[in-house]
Amino acid sequence: xxxxxxxxxxxxxxxxxxxxxxxxxxxxxxxxxxxxxxxxxxxxxxxxxxxxxxxxxxxxxxxxxxxxxxxxxxxxxxxxxxxxxxxxxxxxxxxxxxxxxxxxxxxxxx
Amino acid sequence: xxxxxxxxxxxxxxxxxxxxxxxxxxxxxxxxxxxxxxxxxxxxxxxxxxxxxxxxxxxxxxxxxxxxxxxxxxxxxxxxxxxxxxxxxxxxxxxxxxxxxxxxxxxxxxxxxx
Numbered sequence: 457x458x459x460x461x462x463x464x465x466x467x468x469x470x471x472x473x474x475x476x477x478x479x480x481x482x483x484x485x486x487x488x489x490x491x492x493x494x495x496x497x498x499x500x501x502x503x504x505x506x507x508x509x510x511x512x513x514x515x516x517x518x519x520x521x522x523x524x525x526x527x528x529x530x531x532x533x534x535x536x537x538x539x540x541x542x543x544x545x546x547x548x549x550x551x552x553x554x555x556x557x558x559x560x561x562x563x564x565x566x
Numbered sequence: 567x568x569x570x571x572x573x574x575x576x577x578x579x580x581x582x583x584x585x586x587x588x589x590x591x592x593x594x595x596x597x598x599x600x601x602x603x604x605x606x607x608x609x610x611x612x613x614x615x616x617x618x619x620x621x622x623x624x625x626x627x628x629x630x631x632x633x634x635x636x637x638x639x640x641x642x643x644x645x646x647x648x649x650x651x652x653x654x655x656x657x658x659x660x661x662x663x664x665x666x667x668x669x670x671x672x673x674x675x676x677x678x679x680x
Contacts, residue, residue, distance in 0.1 A: 498674075544609070553622050558608045
């Protein structure tokens with residue numbers, strides 16, 4: 457069974473702080489890794505993708521991948537109340553079958 | 567907006583009934599995937615269609631079936647509805663062979679089974 461695990465949260469951070477979201481996956485054959493943001497009642501929206509070990513930065517977001525540890529994380533700098541949402545980690549296996557984690561609920565407090 | 571459209575947005579059915587959900591993929595995308603997202607959980611892969619054929623299936627029973635049409639739009643059919651089928655059904659399109667493998671989701675169809 458291929459699994460993606462995340463802490464369900466809620467993770468609460470004050471406005472302006474760094475939010476750190478973590479994800480582990482079980483299949484070493486995983487090739488691509490994604491972070492989706494999902495607001496309540498809405499569909500998931502892609503915010504970051506990462507394919508090789510190391511860091512990838514896009515604005516206030518940084519994705520980190522460590523394939524040896526089977527670990528991927530998302531850092532959100534200068535967190536804003538509008539960042540409050542559920543963050544889904546997704547792993548792409550062979551072909552295009554994505555496996556999603558259960559999501560971590562982030563709450564940014566004004 | 568992703569350009570992926572789904573209909574209907576909300577619907578209510580009773581146990582034992584059948585439902586058909588529809589999806590139009592983003593322009594240029596030839597692959598459609600369907601996911602089920604129960605409340606408080608991540609999306610679960612149902613199946614994927616490429617060139618009008620099922621091209622991968624998750625752990626869902628045969629009463630979940632689908633179609634893809636020549637224009638790449640797709641339908642998800644669920645027969646003999648059960649209470650546990652209540653969920654948000656998400657359609658996602660992608661470009662097969664696109665090494666980025668990104669999925670672009672529609673707004674979803676929220677199904678309630680009473």
